[in-house]
Amino acid sequence: MKAALYRRTGPAAEVLSVEDVDVPDPGPGEVRVRITASGINPTDWKTRAGLTGQDPETFQIPHQDGVGVVDAVGDDVDPSLAGQRVWTFLSAFGNRWGTAAEYSVVPATRVRPLPGDAPDELGACLGVPAVTAAHCLLVGGSGGPGALRGRDVLVAGGAGAVGHYAIELAKHAGARVVTTVSSEEKGELARAAGADLVVNYREPGVVERVQGFTDHVDRVVEVALGANLELDLAVAGAGTVIAVYANEPEDPVIPTRRFMVANAAIHYVLLYGVPAEQLQTAVSWTAEAAGAGALSPLPVTRYGLDDVVAAHEAVENGAVGKVVLVP
Structure with missing residues (x-):
């Protein structure tokens, strides 16, 4: 061959x-x-x-x-x-x-x-993009995909591969989704995936626009923690989970006290090290959503x-x- x-x-x-x-x-x-x-x-x-x-x-x-x-x-x-x-x-x-x-x-x-x-x-x-997205939406939570129904989710980089599937899986589970993108072209991709609100992070007033959609997100699917910390914390509160699936050239400084006050949590996600049971849960949800045409x-x-x-x-x-x- x-x-x-x-x-x-x-x-x-x-x-x-x-x-x-x-x-x-x-x-x-x-x-x-x-x-x-x-x-x-x-x-x-x-x-x-x-x-x-x-x-x-x-x-x-x-x-x-x-x-x-x-x-x-x-x-x-x-x-x-x-x-x-x-x-x-x-x-x-x-x-x-x-x-x-x-x-x-x-x-x-x-x-x-x-x-x-x-x-x-x-x-x-x-595979990697969709299963990573599924795990990011589930990690640190309870109740499986059903727990996302009626919740608010923030997806950073909604036109990326993981972001795309995070939007579609969250909508399939019944969540409301706001996402950030860097251009109008990418915004069209995120809207096509089903995002309820798409915000260009290169334009002014990003925090205010997201807060106009929701002042508390239950889940953040995060591609650039350091760059997006201020936005994430602005809409974080008790029970918020920020799932970080990508690294940056420089490790961000984590404002621990602000996270403690918010009672928010950070989970780091690298698919290759996810425990087997959690990996299979994410794979099963991805397969179910694909089978449902979502x-x-x-x-x-x-x-x-x-x-x-x-x-x-x-x-x-x-x-x-x-x-x-x-x-």
């Missing part, structure tokens, strides 16, 4: 290559997926660049997320999975067979059925497998929407 891979970490143009490798066989508890689209996340290029300190032992086929059809199952796997169309998540986590290839072998626990009428673009967009694909830019370097560089340079590799 053809696969994009790297044997050492570094710049995309220096370490990524497309090669012929043997089609892997699924082992016990695993399935093999014929990949029809592979989604690229920021953590994919950061791992390939060496920013996470993970050098491959032999070679690594990157990308955590993908969509395709199960074409073989290993021992101890339900044989009825064969032939099912599925989306994958955390495919390259502790596994050399990521989705940037014609076939990927993953634990059966890391695939979920994709509704028959859902496009490949949606399946490739789920989730939509991001705007997609497609690259062929041979253009994997350009695809990685596009994500590294902040491409809007989702970059997808088509084997």
Whole structure:
């Protein structure tokens, strides 16, 4: 099969290559997926660049997320999975067979059925972004998605991949959603996802506009804690949970006393370290929402497998929407 891979970490143009490798066989508890689209996340290029300190032992086929059809199952796997169309998540986590290839072998626990009428673009967009969004909306709370009904949610960066799904999942759960964006173009994306109020954070009066929508949010899905602390605290109160899923070049200084007075909490979210039970809860909610037609694909830019370097560089340079590799 053809696969994009790297044997050492570094710049995309220096370490990524497309090669012929043997089609892997699924082992016990695993399935093999014929990949029809592979989604690229920021953590994919950061791992390939060496920013996470993970050098491959032999070679690594990157990308955590993908969509395709199960074409073989290993021992101890339900044989009825064969032939099912599925989306994958955390495919390259502790596994050399990521989705940037014609076939990927993953634990059966890391695939979920994709509704028959859902496009490949949606399946490739789920995984890390949608499951991260789901966990951010649930972490530190109780009662599951139902607890969000009638609540107010603030989503920072509503046009980003995690922000997009945070809006859609929160609306699916019955919450009201306000989101911040940096441009009118991104504002249109956030409105299309269902946000009740979209605020351009580059314009004056951001805090006042959000406070006009609500003076107390129950949940913040946060992409830039340091930059957004003043806004988050302005609408935080007893029980507010701020779920932070991304870091910044400089670690922010946390005003502990203000958080104590507000009785608000910060939870940090990195999907790869989420406890198994909580991860499965987030995955199950994502799968349910996808099955209900509540989730939509991001705007997609497609690259062929041979253009994997350009695809990685596009994500590294902040491409809007989702970059997808088509084997």
